[in-house]
Each structure stands twice: as structure tokens, then as C-alpha cells.
Amino acid sequence: MIHARGLARTFRKKKQEVRAVDGVDLDVDAGEIVGFLGPNGAGKTTTLRMLTTLLAPTSGTATVAGCDLVADPVGVRRRIGYVSQSGSTAPEARAGEEVVDHARLYGISTADATARGKQLFRELDLDGLWERQPRAMSGGQRRRLDIALGLVHVPELVFLDEPTTGLDPQARANLWQHIRGLREERGTTVFLTTHYLDEADALCDRILVIDHGAIVASGTPDELKSQVGGDVLTVTASRDDEAAPIARLVDGLVGAESAVVSGRQVVGRVPHGGSALVQLVRELDAAGLVVAGIESRRPSLDDVFLGLTGRSLREEGAPAPEGVPA
Amino acid sequence: MSVLARDTYTVFARAMRMSLRNPAWLVISLMQPILYIVLFGPLLEPLSGQLGSGNAYQLFVPGILVQLGIFGALFVGFGLIAEYRAGVIESQRVTPASRTALLLGRVLRDVVVLLVQGTLLVLVSIPLGLRAPVLGVLLTLVVIAVLGAAFASISYALALTLKSEDAFAPLLNAFVLPILLLSGILLPMTLAPGWLQAVSDVNPLKHVVSGTRAFFDGDYGSATAWWGAALTVALGVLGWAFGVRRFRAESS
Ligand SMILES: Nc1ncnc2c1ncn2[C@@H]1O[C@H](COP(=O)(O)OP(=O)(O)OP(=O)(O)O)[C@@H](O)[C@H]1O
Ligand SMILES: [Mg+2]
Numbered sequence: 272m273i274h275a276r277g278l279a280r281t282f283r284k285k286k287q288e289v290r291a292v293d294g295v296d297l298d299v300d301a302g303e304i305v306g307f308l309g310p311n312g313a314g315k316t317t318t319l320r321m322l323t324t325l326l327a328p329t330s331g332t333a334t335v336a337g338c339d340l341v342a343d344p345v346g347v348r349r350r351i352g353y354v355s356q357s358g359s360t361a362p363e364a365r366a367g368e369e370v371v372d373h374a375r376l377y378g379i380s381t382a383d384a385t386a387r388g389k390q391l392f393r394e395l396d397l398d399g400l401w402e403r404q405p406r407a408m409s410g411g412q413r414r415r416l417d418i419a420l421g422l423v424h425v426p427e428l429v430f431l432d433e434p435t436t437g438l439d440p441q442a443r444a445n446l447w448q449h450i451r452g453l454r455e456e457r458g459t460t461v462f463l464t465t466h467y468l469d470e471a472d473a474l475c476d477r478i479l480v481i482d483h484g485a486i487v488a489s490g491t492p493d494e495l496k497s498q499v500g501g502d503v504l505t506v507t508a509s510r511d512d513e514a515a516p517i518a519r520l521v522d523g524l525v526g527a528e529s530a531v532v533s534g535r536q537v538v539g540r541v542p543h544g545g546s547a548l549v550q551l552v553r554e555l556d557a558a559g560l561v562v563a564g565i566e567s568r569r570p571s572l573d574d575v576f577l578g579l580t581g582r583s584l585r586e587e588g589a590p591a592p593e594g595v596p597a
Numbered sequence: 598m599s600v601l602a603r604d605t606y607t608v609f610a611r612a613m614r615m616s617l618r619n620p621a622w623l624v625i626s627l628m629q630p631i632l633y634i635v636l637f638g639p640l641l642e643p644l645s646g647q648l649g650s651g652n653a654y655q656l657f658v659p660g661i662l663v664q665l666g667i668f669g670a671l672f673v674g675f676g677l678i679a680e681y682r683a684g685v686i687e688s689q690r691v692t693p694a695s696r697t698a699l700l701l702g703r704v705l706r707d708v709v710v711l712l713v714q715g716t717l718l719v720l721v722s723i724p725l726g727l728r729a730p731v732l733g734v735l736l737t738l739v740v741i742a743v744l745g746a747a748f749a750s751i752s753y754a755l756a757l758t759l760k761s762e763d764a765f766a767p768l769l770n771a772f773v774l775p776i777l778l779l780s781g782i783l784l785p786m787t788l789a790p791g792w793l794q795a796v797s798d799v800n801p802l803k804h805v806v807s808g809t810r811a812f813f814d815g816d817y818g819s820a821t822a823w824w825g826a827a828l829t830v831a832l833g834v835l836g837w838a839f840g841v842r843r844f845r846a847e848s849s
Contacts (some may be wrong), residue, residue: 323691348693359688361680364615375607376692378600420688 272428273322273461276330279484283408291317293484294331299462301427304454305463306475308462308572310580314484315464316356319430322462323353336428349377352426354466356433359417362406366397366416369405370423377424384423391419394449396442410437418446422453429453431463435470468572478572482580495575501526502544504551505576507564508535520554521564535563543566558577601701604694608702616706628709629669632719633661637783638725654727659737659809660782662715666741667802669714670748671769673707681760696844698754704840707749708742715741733812738811740809740826745834757843781806801828813833815841 276535278295281288286516292314299305306463307315308432320326321337324344332339338346360369367388392401395415407412414437431450435443451474453459465471470479472492480495488495504521508514514532521539524547530539541547544567555562616622633826634654641653680686689699715738719727748778752769777783778792780802786794808825816822 325690345693353691355684355687359683359684361683361685372607372611376694
């Protein structure tokens with residue numbers, strides 16, 4: 272459904288060159304739900320804008336939905352839907368009109384567009400908002416309106432750029448359900464970007480991790496997690512100056528990789544979390560160190576991300592908040 | 598219905614609907630021509646003998662019509678910048694709709710608005726003393742429509758290039774004032790000293806204004822009239838080409 276080779280885009284701003292996307296190869300099969308994961312500025316939106324014909328690549332080639340991006344952009348546009356990261360409706364229009372007008376530009380009749388739009392409004396929990404102006408809708412409602420616009424013409428392939436940003440947990444779960452339904456009922460292929468690891472984990476068949484404009488890993492969520500290997504051991508010191516001695520103890524565990532200290536938190540990786548935990552508790556006791564918390568868990572996608580890029584995805588490169596298990 | 602016509606109509610209908618729904622815009626658009634005629638026209642009446650024309654409004658109305666066509670149209674880009682910021686342009690560009698239709702639909706809305714304003718302006722001037730041949734008025738409205746389309750296209754193209762009101766506003770101001778002063782719109786350039794007339798001769802809009810005045814005087818066969826019409830067509834072609842080029846180009 273998508274085949275891209277060496278896709279790259281350079282932006283020039285006042286003599287400064289930004290290689291936003293730097294040689295991306297990707298293949299997505301029909302009917303797949305693929306997640307595109309990466310920190311701010313990694314090049315996700317830029318890649319999507321190239322694949323949706325909005326932005327010409329500086330170099331590289333791609334076929335999208337069977338049409339060449341450069342030779343047949345209209346063919347691509349006919350077959351895809353796109354929900355941009357930053358919204359798509361005029362504040363003073365009316366929600367229903369925006370959906371119908373958008374569908375009309377795909378050659379759909381007003382009657383069909385209205386029927387399909389109203390059905391999407393029901394499915395996306397936008398009941399009763401058909402006549403509402405987007406400026407009088409909440410952020411999450413507007414986000415769902417953007418999604419309705421992107422889906423109204425029943426595309427075979429949809430690109431969703433951070434579709435769930437700003438949605439409450441219930442709306443997010445509902446959207447996941449909707450996306451799964453698209454695939455099951457119509458075989459729709461979905462390519463979405465997200466910052467949420469739980470979303471990628473729960474929704475996507477496959478994940479591509481992008482950083483600094485290049486894909487650094489790809490695979491199913493389980494494959495990626497198994498790349499990390501072993502378990503994650505997190506110890507929270509009760510005093511700042513005790514983090515370092517605790518890290519030394521963690522490093523001394525059998526098969527441990529070098530522990531990372533951030534504030535009072537020490538994060539290490541060991542092959543077997545259970546036995547390591549028992550040993551660590553004994554050694555802490557012997558050293559007279561009292562800790563505020565200690566836990567061992569299976570690796571999450573965040574750990575994958577940390578391992579691949581040296582940064583945590585959760586807080587845009589900042590260390591994970593203390594005491595919150597991923 | 599061809600695809601281009603269908604898409605153009607969709608874009609036009611959407612733009613028109615949004616304009617009509619804005620009451621402030623509606624009132625200002627309709628009041629503007631009336632204010633010009635009612636508040637500025639009387640100033641010219643005592644001058645009419647000096648200006649060589651029998652009727653002050655016959656001289657003044659074509660100028661105001663041209664001004665409406667140019668300046669009303671030049672400002673439409675602000676609306677496009679707002680649409681761009683809301684993501685509307687990008688969401689239309691991702692559809693298979695022809696890029697030409699995305700521009701043409703908007704320009705047609707602007708032309709319709711202009712023609713309504715122009716007609717209103719002419720009608721209001723009649724009780725105040727305007728006497729002009731119907732054919733001349735109709736020909737002038739055609740000229741104004743072409744001129745408005747040209748400047749609206751230019752405005753959209755510039756707006757799409759700059760994408761920021763902060764850059765767009767000073768650029769417009771830099772253009773508008775000299776064009777206005779050198780076009781003879783407010784007062785005929787025949788009143789000006791020689792050097793100023795010479796400078797204004799290179800301003801195509803001066804000839805457009807002179808052409809419409811000739812139409813209002815019923816001089817259909819005169820060189821002035823057709824020179825103005827020809828320049829209008831040339832401006833239309835150039836403005837349209839510029840607009841289409843920008844709408845076809847990728848965004849960034
Ligand atoms: N139009 C543009 N002009 C100049 N630079 C740009 C432009 N668009 C993006 N960039 C730069 O390209 C890089 C990638 O941006 P992009 O929007 O693709 O990131 P992203 O992965 O979508 O990030 P986020 O998670 O914040 O949405 C950034 O460094 C950004 O500053
Ligand atoms: Mg982005």
C-alpha cells in the first residue's frame with residue numbers, strides 16, 4: 272500500500288538547513304495498522320506530508336495506494352484520507368458543512384456525503400453537533416471533526432497525524448475501536464503517528480520508530496520489546512546523595528547493564544528481574560541504604576525508545592516522571 | 598458537469614456562504630460604496646466645470662468603481678491567510694480537487710461581491726445626478742470584474758507565499774498608496790503638473806480609469822476606451838497566471 276525508498280526532505284530557513292527527513296524507507300501492506308513513533312521534531316509530520324502529496328520530497332521515491340507520488344499525485348489523493356496534526360476546519364463554518372464540502376471535493380454527491388457524515392458523527396460521538404461552529408466546539412470535539420473529514424470519502428488508506436492528541440481517555444478508546452473497525456469492515460490501511468506508547472502498543476500491528484529523520488527500528492510491539500531483553504529494575508532513593516551508591520549496587524547484579532541515574536531514580540536492566548530484586552534488597556540492607564521504592568517490570572516501548580535514541584518518549588526527551596511506572 | 602466546474606462551484610459556494618454569514622462583513626461591504634458616493638461625491642460637484650466633464654458623477658463613479666475593483670480585491674488575501682492557519686487550505690489540497698478550482702472558486706466569490714457593490718454604487722449615484730449610457734455602465738462593470746479577478750488572484754498568490762498578516766499588510770500598503778495616487782482615481786491626472794502626469798502615464802491603472810471614463814461618456818470607439826480595456830485584459834491574464842502558479846506549487 273505504501274512503498275517509499277530514500278524519502279528525504281530538507282528545509283531551508285535563512286541559510287540554515289534542516290534535514291527534517293533523511294532517507295526513509297518504508298513498506299506498509301494493505302490492511303495493516305502501522306504506528307509511526309518518534310519524539311518532537313523527528314520528522315513524522317514531514318514524512319506524512321510527503322506521502323500525502325502536500326510536500327515534494329527533496330529526494331527519494333514512493334508509491335502510495337498504487338500510484339507514484341510524483342507522476343500521479345491526483346491518483347494518490349483520490350485514494351487516501353489525511354488528518355493533519357493541526358486541524359482542518361474554519362472556526363466560523365459549520366461542522367456538518369465542512370464535512371459535506373470536503374466530501375464534495377472527492378466527487379461525492381451532497382446526499383451521500385450528508386448520510387456518511389451523519390453516520391460518522393454518530394460513531395465518533397459528535398451527535399447533535401452537525402450545525403455547531405468549530406469555534407464553539409471543545410478541542411476534543413474539533414479533533415474528532417477533523418477525523419470525520421479525513422474519513423468521509425471512505426479512503427482505502429488513511430494517514431492520521433496524532434489523531435488522539437487532546438482526546439479524553441474514553442474518546443481515545445472509542446477512536447481506537449473505530450480505527451480497528453475500519454480495518455475489519457473495509458480492510459482500510461491505517462498509518463498513524465503518535466507519542467503515546469500505550470496507543471501504539473494497543474492499536475498497531477507494526478511500529479516504525481523515527482528519530483532525527485531516520486527510521487531507527489521497526490517491528491511488532493512485542494518484537495521491539497524483546498529487543499530490549501531482560502527486565503527493567505527501578506529503584507527510587509530516599510535521598511539524592513544515595514542514588515549513586517545504589518546505582519553501583521545495581522551495576523553489580525548478575526548480567527546487569529550500566530544503570531542510569533536521574534534525580535533520585537536509578538534504572539537498570541537485568542536478565543531476570545525476580546532473582547535480581549531479591550539480591551538487591553539484601554545488598555541494600557547490608558549497606559544500610561533505605562529506599563523509597565523498588566520495582567521490577569517487563570520492558571515497555573518507552574524502554575525500547577530509550578534504548579534506541581537515548582531519550583524517553585514520554586516527556587519529549589526529558590527523563591520519565593518519578594515513581595510512575597511506564 | 599465537468600470536474601473543474603463542479604469543484605469550482607463547491608469552493609465558490611462555501612466561500613460565499615461564509616461571507617454572507619458574517620454580518621459585519623456584509624454591512625461594511627455594502628456601506629463602503631454608498632459612503633464614497635454620498636460623502637465624497639458632493640466635494641466634486643463644484644469642480645465639475647473645471648474638470649471638463651458635464652457631470653461630476655460621470656467622472657467620479659468610474660474611478661470609484663475601479664478603486665473598488667482593485668482595493669477590495671487586494672485585501673481578500675487576509676481571509677486566505679486565516680484559512681491557511683486554520684488548516685483549511687491544506688485539507689483542500691489533499692483532495693483530488695483541481696488546484697485551479699481552489700483559486701477560481703474563491704475569485705468568483707470576490708467578483709460576485711464586487712459586481713453587487715458596483716451595481717449598488719451606480720444605483721445610488723443616479724438620484725444624486727449620475728447620467729451615463731447603460732451600455733457604458735455595463736462595459737465598465739465587465740472591466741471591473743476582470744480587474745477584480747486579477748487583483749484577487751494576485752492577493753491570494755501573495756498571501757499563500759507569505760502566509761502571515763504581518764508580512765502581507767506592509768506589502769499591500771507599499772503598493773496601494775502609490776497606485777492610488779498615480780491612477781487619477783480620485784481626481785483626473787489632467788489636473789496634475791506635467792512631471793506628475795508623466796509618472797502616472799506608466800501606471801496601467803491610470804489608463805484603465807481613463808478607459809472606464811470614456812465608456813461612461815459613451816465614447817465606445819475611442820482609443821482611450823479600448824486601450825483601457827486591453828490593459829485590463831492583460832492585467833487579468835497576468836494576475837490569473839500568477840495565482841494559478843502559486844496554487845499549483847507545493848506548499849511548504
Ligand atoms: N515548513 C517547515 N520549514 C522549516 N522547517 C520545518 C518545516 N516543517 C518542519 N520543519 C522542521 O523539520 C523537523 C521535523 O518536523 P516534523 O514536523 O516533521 O516533526 P514531527 O516528528 O512531526 O514532530 P511533532 O511530534 O512535534 O509533531 C523539525 O526540526 C522542524 O522544525
Ligand atoms: Mg508532527
